[in-house]
Amino acid sequence: MxxxxxxxxxxxxxxxxxxxxxxxxxxxxxxxxxxxxxxxxxxxxxxxxxxxxxxxxxxxxxxxxxxxxxxxxxxxxxxxxxxxxxxxxxxxxxxxxxxxxxxxxTDIFKPTKFGSKYTVTLIPGDGIGAEVAESVKTIFKADSVPIDWEQVDASGVDSGAPGSAEEMFRESIASLKRNKLGLKGILHTPISRSGHQSFNVAMRQELDIYASVCLIKNIPGYNTRHKDVDLVIIRENTEGEYSGLEHQSVPGVVESLKIITRLKSERIAKFAFAFALANNRKKVTCIHKANIMKLADGLFRRTVQSVAADYPTIEVNDMIVDNASMQAVSKPQQFDVMVMPNLYGGILSNIGAALVGGPGIVPGCNMGRDVAVFEPGCRHVGLDIKGKDQANPTALLLSGTMLLRHLGLDDHANRISRAVYGVIADGKYRTRDMGGDSTTHEFTRAILDKMDTL
Ligand SMILES: NC(=O)C1=CN([C@@H]2O[C@H](COP(=O)(O)OP(=O)(O)OC[C@H]3O[C@@H](n4cnc5c(N)ncnc54)[C@H](O)[C@@H]3O)[C@@H](O)[C@H]2O)C=CC1
Ligand SMILES: O=C(O)CCC(=O)C(=O)O
Structure with a gap:
């Protein structure tokens, strides 16, 4: 054994x-x-x-x-x-x-491995998912990355076929439970259909992939308004405003429950401090709205403070989410690691993405006790550019290289990420979101060519 x-x-x-x-x-x-x-x-x-x-x-x-x-x-x-x-x-x-x-x-989990190859669940997702997943597959194949993809085309877009979306979603969960490791695009959730649960949220809750990590950092050679941005958003992924508990008490009155528990606040706080310690980061900022949600965010804030006592070498402070949003766009360099409840993470990761070049370049992952799912840190579907060969695959590619590192496949991760950064730094091939006019295919080709030179 x-x-x-x-x-x-x-x-x-x-x-x-x-x-x-x-x-x-x-x-x-x-x-x-x-x-x-x-x-x-x-x-x-x-x-x-x-x-x-x-x-x-x-x-x-x-x-x-x-x-x-x-x-x-x-x-x-x-x-x-x-x-x-x-x-x-x-x-x-x-x-x-x-x-x-x-x-x-340890009670470590074991990703599926047959011979020398890992089996990893791939969920391309809706919108631009298929195109950027294709880019990842092409680049990983060219580098002979020892991964067999188990692709599950789950979708939140209503296909009209009764039960099919739910069936594919169940299949994706089963695959992730089996393989313990996944690369995922974003599943669409129609705003207008009541009763349609978000598959993204349901997946995080069901697999208890509780810690969302979103890495916001300037890419060398790609200048944005702010320089020296280097912050990490760590977001509780399974409760808070995303508990999905809403009801209409009487017509015209809706109650929507935000759940904050000490247990989940404590484990995300521990994750954030352990992350900071392990990555030589100096400060953890707790983001909250405890002036208004005195009980819920008050508990979150107090819990982060009490966990902080176990990490005397890490500076800790806290900031109200409104102010944090303003500070993030005016002076983002003050932030290092930020830890927060679910919804604030969604908002700040979008602000963060805008600071460094958009959702197309920000990688991320969702970590749990048993399962790890890597997905773009700023979770956009991109339905508007679906099938137009315009999507930037960088966010999924870099999420993929994080996954490779997670597997200890550092040589592959280094080669691929160097090629991605190299192409962006050269500036000749950039997708439209980065101000260029390259297609997804041209950008991918440029990365392949760059890899040949490394
Ligand atoms: N609408 C939905 O079904 C979901 C929404 N969300 C949340 O809502 C936020 C906003 O979502 P949406 O309004 O649906 O945004 P969206 O998917 O419409 O994206 C906003 C804009 O960014 C562009 N974009 C995104 N990724 C890109 C890429 N890789 N390359 C080039 N352009 C790219 C899109 O084309 C679009 O113009 C997300 O950050 C997330 O927090 C999360 C999951 C599902
Ligand atoms: O799945 C959705 O529709 C929204 C989820 C979300 O906001 C997020 O993943 O940040």
């Missing part, structure tokens, strides 16, 4: 490092296994520090892409990491040693 463990170490700079070891006791076959650490995905798409010595906890080798540093921890190893971080911060001598600290047996 395969067994897995995590070794957590503190390096000579006092940084925590975790290495997953997957052991097959029957074959004696050992390999480094990154992907199973789904419960805490700790990621920053670019190197977040100017200091050459300050490297975040990372599975990427020091020679990996200068842009990308990512790390993952299982739930239990993350807990251990937190404990060790506290211990290390109290014991200065630990900052100067490099030693193996602990071995933790």
């Amino acid at each position: 395969p067994r897995a463990s995590t070794r957590v170490t503190v390096d000579r700079r006092g940084m925590l490092r975790a290495v997953g070891i997957h052991k097959s006791t029957s074959t004696g076959y050992h390999f480094r296994c990154f992907a199973p650490f789904a419960a805490f995905f700790l990621s920053s798409i670019f190197h977040s520090s100017n200091s050459p010595t300050a490297r975040p906890l990372s599975f990427a080798s020091p020679s990996a892409s200068p842009y990308i540093v990512e790390a993952m921890l299982s739930r239990s190893s993350a807990r251990t990491a937190q404990r060790l971080a506290r211990a290390a911060s109290r014991q200065p001598h630990l900052q100067n040693v490099s030693r193996s600290f602990a071995t933790v047996e």
Whole structure:
């Protein structure tokens, strides 16, 4: 039977490092296994520090892409990491040693792997989904990425066939439960049809992929109004305003329930602080509206503050969501990691996307205890440009490279992301949303050509 463990170490700079070891006791076959650490995905798409010595906890080798540093921890190893971080911060001598600290047996999940290939669920989604998913498949194939896609064409668009949308949705959930790992576009939710539940939301709730991570950072060579934007939006994904509990008390009076629980607030807060710690980020800002929703957002805010006490090395502050929106467009550089309830995350990830170039370039993921689903961080369907060969595939491609890193396939991730950034920096091929006139196909071709030169 395969067994897995995590070794957590503190390096000579006092940084925590975790290495997953997957052991097959029957074959004696050992390999480094990154992907199973789904419960805490700790990621920053670019190197977040100017200091050459300050490297975040990372599975990427020091020679990996200068842009990308990512790390993952299982739930239990993350807990251990937190404990060790506290211990290390109290014991200065630990900052100067490099030693193996602990071995933790974990309840890690195991993505499906046949032979040397992973099976990953691919849900292209509605609107531009098919086109950008095609771009990902083409580029991954060209780089011989060891992934077999299990594609499920779920859709929120009403096809008229009774039950078919629901059936495909159920199939996508089954596939994700089986494979533990997915790449997903966005499913449309008609505004006008009452009673039609959002499949996106239902999926996050059913799989309990509770932590949405949206990476907002300027792309080198693509200038927007603000420079040096580098912030991470961590959003509770399963409750809050998205609980879907609404009813009409009497005609003309609707009650819509926002659910905030201490348990879910605590786990998203822990995720945010563990993320900050692991990625050498300095500050966590709690976004809320506790001046008005004193009970709900008050609980969220208090919970974040109490979790913060376990992370003395990370600065913490909080900000009312209205002000945060204004601050984000006027002085986004003040933000580092931001943690918030569901709806505020939707709004701020849209503001964030606009700061750095739009929804077409912002990657993201949704992390749970058992399942990880990578999807564009700013979740747009793009029905208006469906089938027009105009979509920017960057957001899905970079979400895909995050997935590769999650699997420990750093070489593939580095090559692909370098090619994407390289093409954007060259400026010759850019899609319309970035001010160019390249089609999705031309942009994809340019990335393939760039990969040949790397
Ligand atoms: N309407 C829906 O069914 C859903 C809406 N949402 C939420 O609502 C927000 C807005 O959604 P919508 O109004 O449906 O936005 P949308 O899908 O209409 O997108 C807004 C604009 O951005 C463009 N765009 C988006 N992605 C692009 C890409 N990759 N390349 C080039 N252009 C791109 C679209 O063409 C469109 O002009 C989302 O951020 C999300 O938070 C989320 C899921 C489903
Ligand atoms: O699924 C939908 O229609 C909306 C969900 C949403 O707003 C989001 O994913 O941010």
